[in-house]
Amino acid sequence: MVWDRGAVSDSFPLLLAGLVVTLEITVLGSLLAYVLGLVFALIRRLRVPVLNQAVYLFVEFIRSTPLLVQVFVFFWVLQPAVGLPISAFASGVIVIGVHYACYTSEVYRAGIEAIPQGQWEAATALNLPRTRVWSGVILPQSVPRVVPALGNYTISMFKETPLLLAIGVQDLLNRAKEYGAETFSVTEAYTMAGAFFLVISYVASLLVRRLESRVGQL
Template identity: 55%
Template sequence: MNDSIWDWERAWDVLPDLLRGLVVTIEATVVGMVIAAVLGLFIALAMRAPSRWVRLPLKFVVDFIRMTPLLVQLVFVYLLSPPEVPALAIGFAVLGVHYATYMSEVYRAGIEAVPPGQWEAATALNMARARTWRAVIMPQAIRNTLPGLGNYAISMFKETPFLFAIGIVEMYTEAQSYGANTFSYIEPLTMVGLLFLVISYPTSLLVRRMEIRLA
């Protein structure tokens, strides 16, 4: 490749900064996924409540979050939060809540995929409703949702660059900072893309393999 376009020295020079940003990126993805997975399950269960006073307001909130951009949500929550709240904590929370609304649909589909015979068998055995959910329904439902949760984990990982909007220095911000200081953007941005690919692609293969096995 033409040295005037690509400089390997600059590429290796920016790599430590990008790896430091990668740690923040992975941290945000992991914590955000934990929040999203737990909260999404609670949303899915709450949406099955018999009371419309529970379902309708919750559905409005879920639809509102889904229909507004993640970037706007990050900035809006950041501006409304007290100054003492760390930006990274805000990023964790917004990522988690945003993706929880999508994961709730994955959980809903997983629950509905449990054969009706499982419910009937639990009823025939006179199992308590709480125990039926805990011991029969949820293990099968979560097993069915694992591929979907994995796909959303990859999507969240790829959307962490939006955290730059609230001052969090992750991979993309590190690349932009390096480019602003050296007037060389090709190397850092290319390296960012490669790092995302190195992590996302094997994960997507794992999720695809999981889908095949569960099918």
């Protein structure tokens, strides 16, 4: 096995383009997971009729099936059936975002339950309207506490984006594969892809740890 330095610099622009796609999916998917997860958590907590049961079943379904199966079902079954032309990229964002929303909703639930009963009672004693209790008292206290846990899910998501190669998303791994197939420099391409993942995940997890210690002081 020979390490070809030329291939490293040669493949760099292509891999970088792939990395950008991977990061885009991670960021957009995370935003979707953060927002939708909160919506799921609130629907469950407020016991919104019908939606509550629907979310429960949906979350159970998502958590009990592999992400890759969900990607295929969405891209090859649901999307053509509905007839909306959704790109592989957008499909990836949606499937990953919704998948992780089922996990972040649990994070939010725990964050909300951690708020002491006395906070609810003080809000009642002041006659604050329900919506204000949520927006002004409960969520501003629970959301900052769950940020590190959300960050950890974003890191997992980042590491799972290569799955989307299966529907042709031009992510980092797909670009490495492409470069390897064209130049036979498989070793360099895959090693570099791995190194990109390693560096970014590691730095991100350091950041999350710092956040955790800050939240510990809240």
